[in-house]
Amino acid sequence: MKTYIALLRGINVSGQKKIKMADLKSLFESLDFKNVKTYIQSGNVIFDMDEMPTEHLEQAIEYRLQKTYGFDVTTIVTNPTDLQHIVNNSPYI
8 A cells, every 4th residue: 555645626625516524535435545544624535555656646636526416627747756755846935
C-alpha cells in the first residue's frame, strides 16, 4: 500500500460545489481506497491504495465526483514525499 494525497479544487468555496466531508470520505471508500481521512472542509483527502499512476487515481476520483454530484472537480493526486519536496523548495515560504 502507498499513501496518497488528493487535492480537490474549488469545493466548498463560497457555497459552491458543496460536499460534506463524511460524504467525500464515503465516496473515496467506494473506490476501494483505504484509511481515508479528510481535512476539515478543504477537499483535501489522504488515503492508502495499491501503487498506481496518479493520473489513473485522478481520473477515477473526477469521474466518480461527476457521476455522484453532477459537477466537475479538478483533482490533483500526489504523495507525501513529493508534497514535502514542493513545500521545501517553494520560493514563497
